[in-house]
Amino acid sequence: MLFQYYPSVPHSYKFELNKDIELAAAHFNPHESAGASRNMHGHTFIISITLVGNELQDSGFLVNFGVINEFVQRFDFSVLNDHPEFAEQFPTTEGIAKTVYHLVADALKEMPNKPKCLQVLVRENPSSYVIYREALET
Numbered sequence: 001m002l003f004q005y006y007p008s009v010p011h012s013y014k015f016e017l018n019k020d021i022e023l024a025a026a027h028f029n030p031h032e033s034a035g036a037s038r039n040m041h042g043h044t045f046i047i048s049i050t051l052v053g054n055e056l057q058d059s060g061f062l063v064n065f066g067v068i069n070e071f072v073q074r075f076d077f078s079v080l081n082d083h084p085e086f087a088e089q090f091p092t093t094e095g096i097a098k099t100v101y102h103l104v105a106d107a108l109k110e111m112p113n114k115p116k117c118l119q120v121l122v123r124e125n126p127s128s129y130v131i132y133r134e135a136l137e138t
């Protein structure tokens with residue numbers, strides 16, 4: 001899977017880390033305008049998470065790659081619509097990107113070296129992806 005293209009975002013952080021995670025999951029969009037997407041179907045989503053920071057942890061990691069995996073493992077081999085995170089918004093590619101961004105950003109706040117989430121890219125299939133970003137807190 002690891003042949004991702006990362007749209008670059010200008011920043012002045014010393015470190016930039018990128019992690020790709022595959023998620024096999026099903027979803028559907030119950031909205032009347034969603035067409036065929038109203039039927040449950042599955043994808044192998046590729047979630048590309050970009051973190052930045054100036055300080056490393058004592059381990060020498062900005063964030064352990066394995067810990068980043070853990071942020072989204074709850075969604076693997078699941079029906080995304082069943083998760084409370086998607087009670088208020090449909091698990092569209094956009095909704096997944098925004099939800100994962102906030103899961104990651106909240107977890108990073110607990111880390112002493114204060115890494116930041118620059119963006120979350122969710123690729124649904126070879127022709128379609130969405131990126132979610134927010135202004136970085138200083």
Ligand SMILES: Nc1nc2c(c(=O)[nH]1)N=C([C@H](O)[C@H](O)COP(=O)(O)OP(=O)(O)OP(=O)(O)O)CN2
Pocket residue numbers: 037091092093094124125127128
């Ligand atoms: N903006 C969005 N549009 C669509 C989404 C989405 O999440 N955000 N999702 C879907 C469907 O869930 C489906 O997974 C994608 O449908 P598909 O027909 O595969 O999409 P394409 O038409 O882009 O496929 P091609 O590769 O171009 O045939 C639909 N839209």
Ligand SMILES: [Zn+2]
Pocket residue numbers: 027037041042043124
């Ligand atoms: Zn889909």
